[in-house]
Amino acid sequence: MPQKSPQPQLQDPNLYEKLREQGDSKEKAARISNAAANRGRSSLGKSGGQSPPYEDWIVKDLMNRAKELGLHNYLNLHKEELIDLVRHH
Numbered sequence: 001m002p003q004k005s006p007q008p009q010l011q012d013p014n015l016y017e018k019l020r021e022q023g024d025s026k027e028k029a030a031r032i033s034n035a036a037a038n039r040g041r042s043s044l045g046k047s048g049g050q051s052p053p054y055e056d057w058i059v060k061d062l063m064n065r066a067k068e069l070g071l072h073n074y075l076n077l078h079k080e081e082l083i084d085l086v087r088h089h
Contacts, residue, residue: 011037023088054083062086 010016012033019029054062062082066074069089074082 025089
């Protein structure tokens with residue numbers, strides 16, 4: 001019988017579930033909830049730089065971001081669909 005690789009342990013399951021309900025991917029919800037448990041919820045988002053909201057980006061930059069994230073099937077999407085894709089990957 002093949003062995004399953006161990007699942008990562010969630011350090012803040014309540015936050016994980018809340019993020020999943022909001023539409024975040026499993027990976028993103030796990031990453032955020034574990035960071036919150038390790039550093040404290042009040043510190044989340046403070047380590048990043050300043051970036052304008054995706055609504056202010058041009059389509060070419062949104063496509064480049066989708067490519068950076070390793071996403072597929074974004075070439076024929078409208079701007080609003082691209083924003084949703086990169087936000088909820």
